[in-house]
Amino acid sequence: MLADRDAVWGYVLGTRDSARFEQLCEREWFAQLRQRYPMPAADDQSRDARMQRLIHTGYRADADLAAWPAHLHIDLLPPVQGKGWGRHLLRIFLDRLLELDVSGVHLLTGPSNPRAMAFYRRAGFVPVKSTANVIAYGMRLRP
């Protein structure tokens, strides 16, 4: 987490094992949340309804990305972008994966986010799978 006394400015988070994370999400989280937040009406386009639909979609680890078992998310607010903090947060996350002897890591972004694509390429990620809206980038951490 990137924070000072006034605010949280950004974060990096993820999992070392996406397949295990999927199982844990279903067992510990989504099953209970689906009871509490039923599927909203199809014409309900409120933010709450969109979030509730995501609960019912759940998380599915992509088997095509199993060779890069960890995955991550990184986001910084605009005032702290472009100052090296993203690279710093990413390094902390990758160092932890190396300590845990994880073989690889992936993340998802899209062609609508060229800044993120440039950032990941600069960090050493390479595109490993793409669809019209989503590009998966991967990085091997050991042979």
Ligand SMILES: CC(C)(COP(=O)(O)OP(=O)(O)OC[C@H]1O[C@@H](n2cnc3c(N)ncnc32)[C@H](O)[C@@H]1OP(=O)(O)O)[C@@H](O)C(=O)NCCC(=O)NCCS
């Ligand atoms: C994408 C993001 C995490 C990058 O973090 P950042 O702190 O802005 O990036 P850094 O300052 O650490 O940049 C590291 C390297 O990435 C590259 N980079 C970053 N932004 C770039 C841009 N707009 N164009 C080209 N290269 C860029 C630079 O080459 C830089 O290396 P250099 O200093 O050797 O030139 C951050 O901008 C962000 O959170 N953006 C909004 C949310 C988002 O898009 N998250 C990712 C969702 S998939």
